[in-house]
Amino acid sequence: MGRQAKRLATDKMNQTRYDAIIIGAGHNGLTTACFMAKAGLKVLVLEKNDYLGGAAVSLELHPGWTYSNCSYVCSLLRPEIVRDLDLPKYGLQVIPYSGGGVFMQNGDHLCNYTDHDAHRLELARHSKKDSEAYDRYSTDLMRQCRFIKPLLMRMAPDPTSFKPRDLAELAYLGKRFHDFSEAQMAETLRFWTMSVAEFLDEYFESDVIKAYYAGSGIIGTALGPMSPGTAYVLLHHYMGEVDGNIGAWGFARGGMGSISKAMAACFEDHGGEIRSGCGVDKVLVKNGRTIGVVLKNGDDYYANTVISNADVKHTFLDIVERNDLPEDFVRQVERFKIRGSSGKLNIALDGMPEFPQVPKDSPIFNGDMHFTDSIERMERGYDDWKNGTWSKDPYLDMLLPTRIDPTMAPPGKHYMTVFVQYAPYHLANNESWDGPNRDAFAQTVFNQISEYSPNFKDMILHYECRTPLDIEREAGITEGNIFQGELTFDQLLFNRPVPGYAQYRSPIKGLYMCGSSTHPGGGVMGAPGANAAREVLRDLGARQTVRGY
C-alpha cells in the first residue's frame, strides 16, 4: 500500500471511531454491548465466527435439526438482565422442564419429580431416611443460594484495598454474613470448602441419590466429587431460576442460540453494530492506553474502550502484546487455571430410543438423564482424567430437548445432547484428539447409552463429537473449559481472574474484561457481562444502565 493510500485508509477509519469495541459476541459480550448501547454509546461488537453467540449457539449441522451445540440448558441467566434488556420482546422464550434421573446398573432407576410429595416417595423407594433428609437438604442449599445470589450482580470487593467502595462492599458482605446465626455461619464456611461427596453424606445414604445430586458439583470442573471445594460448585447449577422458580431449569426455545439472538436484536435495536467473521488479532496500545484493535484480516478499528469477552488467557497472552503488560500480571495470567475437563455430543435421532428398564411415560425422559449411580464411579472417572485420558465410564448429562421443544427436529424425530465428564484437553503421551481418539471417545459414550437402550445406536442419523480441543477451536475458550476458568476458591470472587484485577479492569487503561473468567464466573448467566458494563459506564461517566449498585 502506498503512503497516500495508507493515509486515506486511516482517514476512513477515523470516521468509524467507536466509543467502545467488544471482542467476542458470546452471551456476556452481547450483554455488555446491550447495556452500553442502552446508555447511548456507539458500540461495535467483533465476532470471529460467522455466527453469534460464542458458546450459546444454535446450529443446523444436520438438515432439519437444530443443535444447541455447546451450552444446552438455561437457568442461570439472571432474571434482572432478561427484564432490563427486555429479551422476551426480542424473541427469547424459556420453557421450563422437569424430570430427569438416573438409570441404574441393577435395572432400577431414580426419577426426579417436580411434585414435592411424588419426589419424596421416589426417594423413599431408595431410602426412607433419605426422603426424610430431603427437605433439610433443600432448605440448607437454598440458604446458600440466597446468600450468594445478591453477590452475583455486584462487583467483588478487594479485601486488600482501602478504597471507600471496596470497604463499603466488604461491609455489605460482612453484614449479610452476620445476619446468619452462628450455626449457619459455620455451616456456610464449611459449605464453601468441603467436597460435594462429604456434603451429601451429611444428608443421604443411598448411592444413587447422592450420585444424582453430586453431578452438579463436578460439571465443568477438573475436580472429582471427593475433592474439597466441589460443594460450592453445586451452587453454580442451583442458583438459577426460570420464571421466578429458584433452582428450575429450562430450554431456550429454538436452542441456546435464541439467547444470543435476542441479545443481538436488543443491541442492534439500540443502535449497536455487530461484525461477524472478524477475528481480532491485536489490541492496539499507545502510552499504556487502549486505542483500538487490529483484525486478523488487517482491518483496524478505533475506540478508547475495548472490552474483551474472551477468556483471560486468550485475551492477555494472545491478543495483547506481552510488553504492553506488567511482567507480574502476565505471570499471574499464565497460572490461571482453565482446564479442559468435559466434552459434548450432539446427536440426531430417528425416533425416541427405548429404555426398557423405565416405563415409557416416565418424566425421566423430559429432563437430565444419567447413568452414574454412585459417587465412586464418578470419582473413578476423575482418576482417568488425572491420568490424561477420558473417563472409560464417563458421567453423562443427557437430555432430549425435543421432548419439550419440538422446533429443534422434524416431527417424530429427536435431538439429543450429551455432556460428557471427564475429558482432558491434554491427552497422555502427547496423543492428539484429532483422528481415532475422537471416535473412540464418542464410542465410549455410545456404548454407555446402549447398555440401557438396545436400539439407541440404530437410531443415530448424525452426530457431532466435541472434545475440549474442538470447543477451544470453535468457541475460542482456552482448553474448552465451559466456565472460562476453574471455579476453585483461588479463582473466585476477588481472586477471579487475577488478584488486584478482579473488577473487570486490566493493567491497560481502557481495556476491560467481561467474560466468564471474571466474577462471578461461568454458566450462561450474563452477570459478568452486566457487571463489566456497570464498571465501564462508571469509568466513562456515562449514563448508568445497569441497575443494582
Place this chain on the structure above:
Amino acid sequence: MTTRYDTIVIGAGHNGLTCAAYLAKAGKKVLVLEAKDRIGGMAITEPTEDGVLIPTCAHLLYQLHPDVIRDLNLNLKMAASSLPTIALGSDGRHLKILGETLTAMNGADLSSKDQENYTQVMRDLKKFARVLGALLGQKPPRLKNRDWEDTKTLLKLGLSIRMMGRKSMQEFLRIALLNIADQLEDHLENDLLMGVTAMEAVWGTHLAPRSPGSVLSLMYRLAGSMEGTQGAIGIPAGGMGKVSEALEQAATRAGATIRTNAPVKSLLVENDTVIGVELESGEKLLANSVASSADPQRTFLSLLGAEHLDAGFTRRLNKIRNRGDAAKVNLVLDGLPEFNGLSQQDLAAKLVIAPSINYIEKAFNHAKYGEFSEHPALEITLPTVVDPASSRSNKHVLSIVAQYAPYQLKAGWSEEQRADLGEAVIRTLEAYAPNIRKQIVSQQVLTPSDLEQLFNVTGGHWHHLEIQVDQLLMMRPLHGTAQYETPIGGLFLCGAGAHPGGNVTGAPGMNAAQRILSRKG
C-alpha cells in the same frame, strides 16, 4: 468417694498431661485417668526383645509449642533438632533438603531455577504460616457472640495479614485454599522435589497433592518450630516417649495425680452438668470439671452418651471426618540398612519415598475406594542411627509411616490384609534398599484400625480429625464446641480433636487449661 477433684483429665496422652500440668501449676487439684497401663498415648517409645527402642506411633517432633516447653519447664533433650529430609530417587540420585537449602546427591538433576524458586516458595509459605501460627496458642475466636479476647484475636490476625503488604496479602488470600500441586507446578520442574514437598502437605490427612486445601495443611505443618527454627524436625534423646515422660514429670511436680489402668466407663451427669466419672471398675470419682483428651466421638458418644446431646449436634458429630489414612510399620533390622546412594551419615535423616506428585495421587486413589496402595508413599526415620542410645544391641530400627491405607478397608482389616500391607511397604522399600528384606528381624504393622485399638482413637487418625479447613479453628471439632467448652456444663475437650489439632504440640491441652482456669468457680 472421699475426695472431690477440681478437674479430672481423661487420657494421659501428651495433651492430657499438658492440660493437667497447667491446671496443677495453677493450684488446682487434678487427677489424670489413663485407660492403658502406661502414659504417653501416641507419643511413646517401647523396648523390644532385640534391645532396641521403637517409636510405636509418632516418630518425629516438630511442633511442640514453645510456650509449653517454657511454662512447664520441660526437661527435654534432643538427639537431633534439625534433621535433613532426603527425597529418595529410585536410581540412587537423591535430593537432600535442609531448611530451604537443596543439595543434589549423586548427580541428581537440580536446576538453579528450581533451587531459587524453592527457596522463594518455602519462604512465602513460612511467612504465611507464621501469621496463622499466632493462633495456635489461643482459643479460636467465635464467629458471633465474641468476647473481647476473640475480637482482639481477630483484629490482630487481620492486622498481621495487612502488615504483610498488599502483594503478600493477595498471594496469601489466593493460595490459602489452593492445592499444593498447582502451587508447586507453577514454580518448580523437578519431580522429586515436587513429590517430597507435596507429601509434606498431606502426611496424616485424607488429601492428595491435587486436593484443594493441601496448601493450608502444609502451612499448619510449617507453623511449628524446633528450638526456634521454623519448620525444623527433630527426635528427642531417648525417643518420643521422653516428651510424654517430661510432661508427666511436670504434671506430678505441680501436684497432679496420675492413675494408669483406670479406664473411664462413663461421665457422671447431673442437671446437664458433669460432676465426675465412673471407671470400668465401678469406682466413682467426683470433680468440678472434666477435661477429655479422648477424641470427640469417643468423648461425646461413648463416655457421655448421645442422650445428653441434641439430635443436630449428634448428627454433626457422627459426620466429622476422623478416618485415618496412615499406617505405621516398624521394622527391626539385624544391622544398618543399605540404601542406594546413601552413606551411613545420610541415614540420620528423614527419608521420603514420594518420587512425584502423580505417584502420590495414584497411591491416594486407592484410599478413596477403601483399598490400600500397593505403592505407598513412605516417611522413614532411623531412630537408632539418630540416637545411638536407643539401641543396646547392634540392631537398628526403621520407623515408617505408610500412606495411603484407609481405616475403612472395603475388605475389612484382617491378619492377611495386614500382612499384605506390610509386604507392599517392604516391596516399595526394596526398590531403594535392595537387601532390606534379608535384614528384617521382626516387624510390626499397625493399620489405622490397629492404631484405634492401641490408642483408643476413633478412626485411628493421627490428628484425631482431618486437618482440613472445614475442621479447623472455630469449626474444630464442631461449631458450638470449638472453644474447648461443650454443650454440657463442666465438660471440656483438651485433645487433638480440639483447636489447633494434631501432631505432638501440647497446644490443645495448654489452651484448654487456660480456658478452664478462666471459668468462674
